[in-house]
Amino acid sequence: MxxxxxxxxxxxxxxxxxxxxxxxxxxxxxxxxxxxxxxKVPSLRxxxxxxxxxxxxxxxxxxxxxAQKRLSADIVNFxxxxxxxxxxxxxxxxxxxxxxxxxxxxxxxxxxPGAGVFLSKNVKASIVNAGDGAHEHPTQALLDAYTIRxxxxxxxxxxxxxxxxxxxxxxxxxxxYSLQKLGATVKVCGxxxxxxxxxxxxxxxxxxxxxxALEWCDVANMLRVQNERLDISYFPSTREYAMQYGVDKSLLxxxxxxxxxxxxxPINRGVEITSDVADSKQSVILDQxxxxxxxxxxxxxxxxxxxx
Ligand code: CP
Numbered sequence: 396m397x398x399x400x401x402x403x404x405x406x407x408x409x410x411x412x413x414x415x416x417x418x419x420x421x422x423x424x425x426x427x428x429x430x431x432x433x434x435k436v437p438s439l440r441x442x443x444x445x446x447x448x449x450x451x452x453x454x455x456x457x458x459x460x461x462a463q464k465r466l467s468a469d470i471v472n473f474x475x476x477x478x479x480x481x482x483x484x485x486x487x488x489x490x491x492x493x494x495x496x497x498x499x500x501x502x503x504x505x506x507x508p509g510a511g512v513f514l515s516k517n518v519k520a521s522i523v524n525a526g527d528g529a530h531e532h533p534t535q536a537l538l539d540a541y542t543i544r545x546x547x548x549x550x551x552x553x554x555x556x557x558x559x560x561x562x563x564x565x566x567x568x569x570x571x572y573s574l575q576k577l578g579a580t581v582k583v584c585g586x587x588x589x590x591x592x593x594x595x596x597x598x599x600x601x602x603x604x605x606x607x608a609l610e611w612c613d614v615a616n617m618l619r620v621q622n623e624r625l626d627i628s629y630f631p632s633t634r635e636y637a638m639q640y641g642v643d644k645s646l647l648x649x650x651x652x653x654x655x656x657x658x659x660x661p662i663n664r665g666v667e668i669t670s671d672v673a674d675s676k677q678s679v680i681l682d683q684x685x686x687x688x689x690x691x692x693x694x695x696x697x698x699x700x701x702x703x
Contacts, residue, residue, distance in 0.1 A: 399697045403515045403522040406531035407572035415576060419541055421693035422686070429465060429688055439468040442699045444500045445493045448525070449475040452504055454660050454684060455525050455534070459502050462691035468699075471498065486510065487517050494520050499702050500695065503527075521698045529563045534694060535659055536569030538687040540577055542679050543614055545686065546655055551578030556608040558640055559618030559667060560589045560629070566618060566659045571597055584608040585618075585640055588629040605640055609650055616657040617642060617667040633666055643669040647677065655679055 399414050407415075428436055444463050448456055456472075463470045473493065475481075480489055490501060500521040503511055508530035515522045526532040543550050555574050561567045561583045574581050575598060582600045583590060590601055602608040609615055620636060630636045642656065656668065656678045664670050673680060 396700070398701060402698070402701050403511070403524075404533050404694055404698065405511045405515060405522065405524050407533045407536050407569045407576070408531065410533075412576045415537065415540070415573060418537055418690065418693045418697065419544060421697060422541055422689040425465070425692040425696070426686070426689035429692075435465050435467060437467045438696055439463070439466040439699050442466075442500065442702070443469040443471070443496075443498045444502060444695070445471045445473060445490075445498045446502045446525075447473040447475070447490070447493070447504075449480070449503070449505045449510075450526065452525070454687065455504065455532075458684070458687040459523075459525060459534075459691050459695075461688050462695055465688065466692055466696060466699075468695070471496075486514065490514060490518050490520075494518060500698065521702055523694060523698065526565055528565065529568075530565050531569045531572075532565040532659075533569050533573075534687070534691055535566050536573040537694070538683055538690040539566075539570055539616065539657060539659070540573045541686050541690050542657065542683045543574075543579075543655070545682065546679055547613060550574060553579045553613045554582070554611055555579050555614045555616060556582045556584055556602065556612040557616045557618060558584045558605065558608065558642075560621055561585055561594065561618070562589045562591050562629075563621050564618050566616075570616060571599055582608060582611065586630045586636070605642070606646070609642070609646070609654060612654055614655040614657060615642065616659075619659065619661060620663055620666055633663075637666050641665070641667055641669070642672050644671040644675065647672055647675070653677055657683060660684070 397417050400411055502523040502525050504525040506528050508528040510527045511522050511524035540550050557567050571581050582602045584602045584605055658680050
């Protein structure tokens with residue numbers, strides 16, 4: 396049986412193209428499972444997983460929980476805001492206490508970049524990064540690439556533009572790594588203040604003009620404006636951002652081709668994209684969410700098979 400080259404999923408940076416293809420092949424099988432009348436397999440009856448979220452989440456948390464339930468794993472959920480972390484307990488102590496209750500795998504979202512890497516070096520469990528600050532969000536990038544593969548047949552050779560706040564986006568960084576590993580060309584587009592200086596070192600070109608970026612690409616991934624991470628003013632106003640970097644239906648229809656619109660969610664309707672774009676047939680936003688369950692099932696199943 397083929398297996399992953401890693402024992403943890405800490406970031407796309409640390410996995411190979413072969414790992415990604417294996418995750419996709421496994422997700423194809425699980426996508427068929429979750430569309431059956433009985434959406435469940437007994438594969439992980441002997442595995443216990445803790446979901447520990449130090450930051451808010453809707454999609455990722457629910458998607459991981461559903462993926463684990465569909466695989467018949469036992470799960471425990473931990474929300475930092477209502478835990479002893481608020482009394483000053485360290486991350487390692489918190490996780491080691493959870494692990495003493497015979498937990499095999501930890502899915503963690505944390506506001507500090509590198510929190511998952513740190514944990515993997517200090518505790519005995521398989522760690523899955525569910526987003527670490529502005530660093531990586533590997534399962535989001537995997538489900539994004541899986542959705543492109545599903546819609547366009549392949550990721551290799553495709554042109555993808557990531558639009559918006561690249562500077563603070565873990566989705567952008569993980570997408571850049573995964574899309575390039577799979578043979579796509581990536582450009583970014585957004586306010587100059589939100590494009591990191593090192594971006595060209597990653598082999599990514601900057602296209603400041605949204606119309607030109609859309610005319611070039613096959614897929615536009617529209618990032619959320621993360622007001623909670625904007626400590627200073629990076630653009631004059633939300634209205635101005637929407638005018639320069641938002642996609643509305645008239646812009647989409649004026650292109651001489653049909654591009655695919657993605658968004659990791661949650662959407663600020665009328666800012667990154669208008670409602671008629673979000674709900675158009677060119678949008679794969681709900682496919683991304685559906686595919687997230689199958690992709691996360693694949694990640695958990697493949698990592699669990701390395702524990703047994
Ligand atoms: N895409 C994403 O990570 O969404 P949540 O923050 O709701 O998990």
